[in-house]
Amino acid sequence: MSPNHPNPESIPVFSPQLAARFDALVQKYPVKRSALIPMLLYAQDEVGYLSDAVVAEVARRIGITELEVRNVATYYSMLRFRPAGQFNIQVCTNISCLLRGAYEVYERFQEELGVGPHGVTPDGVFSLEEVECVGACCWAPAVQVNYDFHDELKPDLVPGILSGYRGKAKAGNNGASSLEKKANSKEPHA
Amino acid sequence: MPDVTFTVDGKKLTAPAGTLLIDACRKAGIEIPAFCYYPGLSLQAACRMCVVRQEKVPKLQTACTTTVAEGQVFVTESPEIAQARKATIELLLGNHPLDCPVCDAGGECELQDMNFKYGAGESLYAEAKHHRDEQQWSPAVFYDRPRCILCYRCTRMCGEGMDVWALGVNNRGADSVIVPNDGQQLDCEQCGMCIDVCPVGALTSGSYRYKTRPWEMNHVSTVCTHCADGCKVTLGVRSTTDGAEIIRADNRDKSGINGDFLCAKGRFGFDFVESADRLTKPLVRNSAGKLEPATWEHALSVAAKKLKEIRDSRGGAAIGVIGSNRTTNEENYLLQKFSRTVLATNNIDHERTTDYASFARALAGHPGKTASLRDIASACAILLVGTNPTDEHPLLAWLLRTDVRLNRARLYIANHAPIKLERQARAMQGLPPNGYKDLTTILDRGETDLAKAVKAEESLIVIFGSEIRGTAIHNLVTWGLNRGPNPDSVRFACLGDHSNSRGAADMGLFPDLLPGYVPITEPGAFVEYADLPPAAGKTLSQMLDVATAGELGALLVVGANPVSRAPLNPAALKNTFLIVQDLFLTETATLAEVVLPAASLYEKSGTVTNTFGDVQIVRKAADRAGVKPDFEILVRLAEAMGGPIKGLVPFGRAGTTADLGQSRGAQSGEADRHAVWLEANGLEPRLSPFDPFALFDEIERLVPGYAIDRINLIAGNDVHSEPASPGLVPVTALAGEDFIVPAHDTLFTSGTLGRYSAALKQLEEHQAKELAKSAAD
Ligand code: SF4
Ligand code: SF4
Ligand code: SF4
Ligand code: FES
Ligand code: FES
Numbered sequence: 001m002s003p004n005h006p007n008p009e010s011i012p013v014f015s016p017q018l019a020a021r022f023d024a025l026v027q028k029y030p031v032k033r034s035a036l037i038p039m040l041l042y043a044q045d046e047v048g049y050l051s052d053a054v055v056a057e058v059a060r061r062i063g064i065t066e067l068e069v070r071n072v073a074t075y076y077s078m079l080r081f082r083p084a085g086q087f088n089i090q091v092c093t094n095i096s097c098l099l100r101g102a103y104e105v106y107e108r109f110q111e112e113l114g115v116g117p118h119g120v121t122p123d124g125v126f127s128l129e130e131v132e133c134v135g136a137c138c139w140a141p142a143v144q145v146n147y148d149f150h151d152e153l154k155p156d157l158v159p160g161i162l163s164g165y166r167g168k169a170k171a172g173n174n175g176a177s178s179l180e181k182k183a184n185s186k187e188p189h190a
Numbered sequence: 191m192p193d194v195t196f197t198v199d200g201k202k203l204t205a206p207a208g209t210l211l212i213d214a215c216r217k218a219g220i221e222i223p224a225f226c227y228y229p230g231l232s233l234q235a236a237c238r239m240c241v242v243r244q245e246k247v248p249k250l251q252t253a254c255t256t257t258v259a260e261g262q263v264f265v266t267e268s269p270e271i272a273q274a275r276k277a278t279i280e281l282l283l284g285n286h287p288l289d290c291p292v293c294d295a296g297g298e299c300e301l302q303d304m305n306f307k308y309g310a311g312e313s314l315y316a317e318a319k320h321h322r323d324e325q326q327w328s329p330a331v332f333y334d335r336p337r338c339i340l341c342y343r344c345t346r347m348c349g350e351g352m353d354v355w356a357l358g359v360n361n362r363g364a365d366s367v368i369v370p371n372d373g374q375q376l377d378c379e380q381c382g383m384c385i386d387v388c389p390v391g392a393l394t395s396g397s398y399r400y401k402t403r404p405w406e407m408n409h410v411s412t413v414c415t416h417c418a419d420g421c422k423v424t425l426g427v428r429s430t431t432d433g434a435e436i437i438r439a440d441n442r443d444k445s446g447i448n449g450d451f452l453c454a455k456g457r458f459g460f461d462f463v464e465s466a467d468r469l470t471k472p473l474v475r476n477s478a479g480k481l482e483p484a485t486w487e488h489a490l491s492v493a494a495k496k497l498k499e500i501r502d503s504r505g506g507a508a509i510g511v512i513g514s515n516r517t518t519n520e521e522n523y524l525l526q527k528f529s530r531t532v533l534a535t536n537n538i539d540h541e542r543t544t545d546y547a548s549f550a551r552a553l554a555g556h557p558g559k560t561a562s563l564r565d566i567a568s569a570c571a572i573l574l575v576g577t578n579p580t581d582e583h584p585l586l587a588w589l590l591r592t593d594v595r596l597n598r599a600r601l602y603i604a605n606h607a608p609i610k611l612e613r614q615a616r617a618m619q620g621l622p623p624n625g626y627k628d629l630t631t632i633l634d635r636g637e638t639d640l641a642k643a644v645k646a647e648e649s650l651i652v653i654f655g656s657e658i659r660g661t662a663i664h665n666l667v668t669w670g671l672n673r674g675p676n677p678d679s680v681r682f683a684c685l686g687d688h689s690n691s692r693g694a695a696d697m698g699l700f701p702d703l704l705p706g707y708v709p710i711t712e713p714g715a716f717v718e719y720a721d722l723p724p725a726a727g728k729t730l731s732q733m734l735d736v737a738t739a740g741e742l743g744a745l746l747v748v749g750a751n752p753v754s755r756a757p758l759n760p761a762a763l764k765n766t767f768l769i770v771q772d773l774f775l776t777e778t779a780t781l782a783e784v785v786l787p788a789a790s791l792y793e794k795s796g797t798v799t800n801t802f803g804d805v806q807i808v809r810k811a812a813d814r815a816g817v818k819p820d821f822e823i824l825v826r827l828a829e830a831m832g833g834p835i836k837g838l839v840p841f842g843r844a845g846t847t848a849d850l851g852q853s854r855g856a857q858s859g860e861a862d863r864h865a866v867w868l869e870a871n872g873l874e875p876r877l878s879p880f881d882p883f884a885l886f887d888e889i890e891r892l893v894p895g896y897a898i899d900r901i902n903l904i905a906g907n908d909v910h911s912e913p914a915s916p917g918l919v920p921v922t923a924l925a926g927e928d929f930i931v932p933a934h935d936t937l938f939t940s941g942t943l944g945r946y947s948a949a950l951k952q953l954e955e956h957q958a959k960e961l962a963k964s965a966a967d
Contacts, residue, residue: 056967067358067371074360 013057018046022061032062040073049080077131085120085127087165090144094133097141101154105141106130108155112162125169126162196262205258212240212253215266222266223275223304225389226341227254230596231350234342238278239304242266250274272308279310285320285364287336295391297404301339320364327376329952330396330458331385335367338392344368344384351451353591353613354378368392377960379937380953381584382457386440386450397458397949398438402428407437410811411445411906413798415516415689415791416455416940418543419563419585420800420908422446423456425792425811433813436460436792447563447804447908453584454937454953455944460792462946463812467774469787470816481775481785486818486826493769493784494830497533500743500767506534506723510733510742513540513699514749514820515688516943518796518808520882521820522690522697523705523889524838525748528824531719532833533746536701536710536727541750542930544656544686544801545663546695550707550913552667553682559671561651561681562910563802567593571600571647575666576626577655577685580610581936583801586653586685587611600647602640604629606657617643626657630669649679656686656932686801687933688941689791693799696893696913701727706894707913716892720837729929734758740765748820749788751942753777755931771820776942787817794819796882797903804908805898822880840888841879 012019021042025035036058043054050073059066073079091097091106110116113126120127136142139151143161150161191206198211198220205214212222213229225237233255241250245263250271253264265271282301290296305311322335342359345368349355356371356378370376385393407426414421422445426438439460444450462468472489473481484492500508511529513522522540529538553559566572566589579587587610593599594614603612604619606626612618617640621629633641644650652670654663663684670680686692698705708715710726728736730752736742738758744767754777763781770782779785791798792812799805818826829835878884889896895912903909933941938954940947 065355065371067355067369070360070369071358075362077362 013053014043014046018042026061033064033068036062036064036069036072037076040069040079044079049083051081083120083124086125086169087145088127088129090129090131090134092132092134092136092140092142092144093130094137096133096137100140102141104155105143105153105158108158109143109162112158125166194258194260196258196260196264198264199266203258207259208257210254211242211251211256211258211264214258215253220266222253223307224254225300225304225339226343228343228346228387230592231343231346234346237339237341239275241271241274243268243271275304276308276310279304279308280313280315282339283310283313284315284317285336286339287319287321289337292400293337293391294394294399295337295388299391300389322367325374326396327370327374328378328380328396328956329949330380330382330454331370331376332394332396332399333368333370334392334394337390338368339390340366340368341389343387343389344393347383347387348378350595351588351592352379352381352383353610357384372960372963375956375960377957377964379580379584380454380458380957381452381937382454383451386442386452386457395438395458396952397461398426401437402426408434410809411443412792412809412811413689413806414439414452414456415943416459417453417583417585417935418686418688418691418801419448419583420689420798420802420804420806421448421452421456421585422806422906422908423452425460427811432815434811435464436812445906446806447567447800448585448588451585451588453588455584455940455950458949458953459940459944459947461949462773462943463790463792463814465774465946465948467946468814468817469772469774469779469785470814472787473775473782473785475783481780481782486786489784489786490823490826490830493786494827496767496783497744497746497769497827498831501534504743507537507727508741508743509533509535510537510728510737510745511535511539512730512733512745512747512750512752513538513694515541515543515686515691515694515941516791517690517694517749517820518791518794518798518882519690519693519697519805519889520796520885521748521824522694522699523893524821524824524885526698526705527719527838528828529746530722532828532831532838534721534723536723536725537733538699538727539701539730539733539929540691540694540699541730541752541755542686542695543688543691543932544684545659545930546684546686546692546913547700547703547707548660548663549667549682549684550695552664553913556667556671557912558678559667559681560803560910560912561653561683562804562908563589563800564804564908564910565651565681566590566653566683566802568597569593569599569651570597570649571602571644572651572653573602573604573644574611575604575629575652575654576606576657578605578607578609578611579685582655582687582934583685584937590614600643602644604640627662627665629662630665633669633673645673648674648676651681651683653683653685656930658684659930683802687935689800690798692801692803693797696799696803696895696911697889698893701729701732705889705892706896708894718892731756731929737766738762742766744769747771747778747782748824749773751776751778753781754942771823773817773943774946786823788823789814789817789819793817794821794882796821797886799911800908803895803911803913805896805903805911806908807903807906819880819882821882821885825879835879839879839881839884841881841884 022039026032029035039058044050047054055066055069059069093102109128113121113128115121115128118129134142134144136149136151141153142151191208193204194207195202195204198215203214203218212227215222223239225239226234235252235255240253242253243265244251324334326332345357348357356376358369360367360369382395385395407428410425414423422441423439424441425436427434427436439457441450441452471483472486474484474489474492476482513525526538529535590601591614594601600616601614602617603615604621606621606623619638619640636642636645658666667682702710704710704716746769748771760781768782769784770779771786771788772779773788773790791808795810796808797805798808825835825839828838898909898911938950944950
């Protein structure tokens with residue numbers, strides 16, 4: 001191997017923190033494979049999507065085949081196999097949101113960002129998708145950006161939301177850590 | 191489980207409590223439609239075709255997951271149920287392409303049948319159908335997603351049945367697809383079981399797809415010509431201008447030891463019969479030293495003249511004969527009888543792949559101690575010594591896996607290498623490669639996990655490979671016979687290679703043993719044989735040695751390729767008149783003076799014996815102009831030598847009476863056509879000299895262990911034979927262990943024969959590529 005192409009095996013797929021977390025996670029269940037879905041979610045938060053390397057590494061850690069990992073991962077629409085933007089905007093268009101103008105909000109996001117469904121902005125900061133109910137019907141229409149919610153939206157609120165995230169993007173904070181915090185707080189047995 | 195009584199469609203049925211309703215109904219002749227249910231695989235309840243009405247239960251129930259209990263009442267056909275099933279089919283057809291007119295499965299498709307029955311001919315769905323292009327996953331397996339009804343039979347068959355787990359399901363709902371394990375490619379055992387169980391035409395086979403319509407084939411049930419397990423196989427054949435070709439192999443009727451199982455060789459490796467390399471004309475070496483095509487009459491007379499001349503001038507001891515591991519029992523029996531009584535020589539042997547002679551000797555005087563392959567399917571405990579069944583005995587491996595999975599059998603493995611079946615094993619015993627001889631000591635000491643567990647087993651089947659030979663067989667068998675208070679609780683099986691290696695040994699292709707392992711020196715053995723030479727002859731390697739020394743006058747090789755085992759300098763055989771009967775111009779055949787093109791096992795009738803001693807009937811399926819079965823060739827050769835062929839094959843009015851054995855109809859074999867000729871010539875059309883069943887009578891009468899249930903045999907069932915004749919006198923064999931060369935075939939090789947199968951070659955290359963890929967990862 002040339003020095004420009006280091007052996008992929010020597011590149012760790014996950015940060016030491018995440019790796020340690022996975023080591024603990026697989027111990028927690030009677031069977032290792034129960035750790036599969038949380039692992040995939042955490043891995044996606046860190047890496048951005050489920051790359052081939054992530055799939056292979058998760059399979060190795062759980063002791064199942066890559067095919068089995070894909071069988072599970074492809075079932076869930078919240079798991080991605082292509083990189084998303086740093087902030088993934090998920091616009092709910094299910095019935096409550098639909099009735100309260102979700103499509104106008106969705107169109108406004110498309111206009112503002114200049115991308116269509118499943119598009120990623122050229123700078124890689126935003127990606128956009130239309131999703132099923134995100135569980136915020138009482139405050140419809142709602143969108144979820146990574147793990148943050150924005151509800152009772154109107155198209156005119158869209159530019160403000162976007163500029164807030166643009167600021168965070170410059171600060172280098174993608175919000176994934178908010179899940180980490182939540183997940184940690186829910187682990188009394190850890 | 192105690193029996194319970196319940197009512198289905200007004201009929202009272204009885205079955206053990208806990209039986210699946212669908213099974214109980216099928217047993218009672220009530221058919222419940224099912225797509226996802228497949229006997230022997232885990233329950234899926236995915237298709238909802240099997241819905242039935244159960245009294246006092248509010249919703250329709252799936253018969254494939256409902257277990258029967260006392261007093262239940264079911265209705266399996268009613269307008270309500272028909273409507274539910276029709277709706278299910280309508281949903282399935284929502285994306286189904288309806289390309290039945292070109293689909294491989296058309297005419298034998300379970301979806302078509304259900305559609306026909308429930309009449310879901312029109313759909314209320316207006317949406318356009320999803321289309322996806324067909325994918326090729328390997329040379330053997332193609333996937334057409336639009337036709338897939340997501341029953342998951344394939345994924346379960348590959349995982350649970352094959353223990354390969356190469357197929358998965360990606361995505362969800364209507365977007366679900368079956369996916370192979372290596373992206374767009376399949377890295378697997380290429381058995382084709384997934385194709386076989388697919389109820390529709392979604393998985394199709396590289397060798398059969400778009401070749402024909404099912405109803406254009408004749409279906410002939412015969413036995414696989416590859417490994418020594420002897421799977422029953424149904425060959426789909428179609429007439430061609432020069433005979434009949436095989437276009438498909440499967441065992442969908444699930445008859446036979448193998449049920450629906452076939453490995454890649456049985457399912458795809460039949461194409462050698464159509465190989466362009468196939469010999470279809472006899473060849474005779476001309477004065478310029480070149481092999482040139484000749485007529486059968488000429489070739490036979492050249493061979494016969496030479497054999498007669500050498501026998502008469504130098505005696506039979508100057509002639510050697512090497513027989514085949516793939517020809518039928520009748521052909522093997524005839525070959526040794528021809529050698530011993532016509533050529534007057536005991537110089538007869540075959541390419542031994544295991545030590546059946548020592549096995550028979552070790553079991554002498556212990557009848558009923560050999561295991562049939564059927565016994566394996568339900569054995570409680572099995573000790574597997576040596577070999578790698580996954581590669582070398584795919585059916586045995588399948589049965590072991592199934593027995594462990596469905597019956598919780600306990601499998602114990604002693605091997606010098608890691609093998610895949612360890613995943614099913616309770617305990618393992620590693621041995622050094624040359625350590626098999628110490629196994630009985632280890633077992634007796636009872637210190638290791640395996641030895642302890644085996645000791646605790648009440649009954650045991652001991653299966654061993656060719657690693658165990660000679661005295662090691664004797665020791666292992668003696669250990670087994672003495673291991674417990676109940677001597678009835680042990681049975682043995684000895685594993686060899688190729689479809690009739692056991693038959694070759696049983697039929698006496700040995701220089702020192704007559705059929706049934708009767709020593710040649712035994713007084714009064716085979717008295718019917720005129721002028722049986724009294725002394726043992728030469729083994730295969732001794733024959734090649736004397737030939738190399740220029741002292742063997744003639745060598746007749748039938749369906750064997752000894753030169754590929756022990757490369758010979760062509761000049762070495764210059765003083766030996768070599769006659770070869772084979773399908774191909776093998777390394778051995780290239781050196782011959784006369785080459786006689788032989789029919790394959792798929793082109794003739796007779797019987798074969800698998801390595802467990804199960805005898806099965808072989809039926810002629812394909813046909814190729816120009817070739818002849820070895821049986822006919824040998825009879826003709828004897829006749830051309832001026833021999834009394836009635837002594838060789840009892841046929842005709844004055845011969846031993848025997849039945850015709852073959853069924854009537856289009857595929858009933860060459861004997862029938864000869865019968866037409868006999869009739870036309872005013873002869874009694876009872877038997878022809880080319881009818882192998884004329885000789886089967888004699889085998890049944892003379893060969894110890896072969897007095898078997900003929901009705902069952904001819905009905906197409908496997909019938910167990912016993913090599914251990916009570917009167918067998920133990921002798922020190924001339925034949926030593928060093929003559930044994932195991933074939934070590936893989937899933938895609940089959941001795942010399944396998945080299946002529948393009949399908950197997952492609953699969954081998956595909957898997958080699960997959961291996962290289964995963965090594966690079
Ligand atoms: S061919 Fe056999 S091993 Fe390969 S995917 Fe199909 S069932 Fe599995
Ligand atoms: S490919 Fe065939 S066997 Fe597999 S899920 Fe689809 S229809 Fe069923
Ligand atoms: S090669 Fe052996 S296991 Fe495979 S189909 Fe033929 S007899 Fe069966
Ligand atoms: S419908 Fe949009 S959040 Fe539930
Ligand atoms: S056969 Fe019962 S649900 Fe498919």
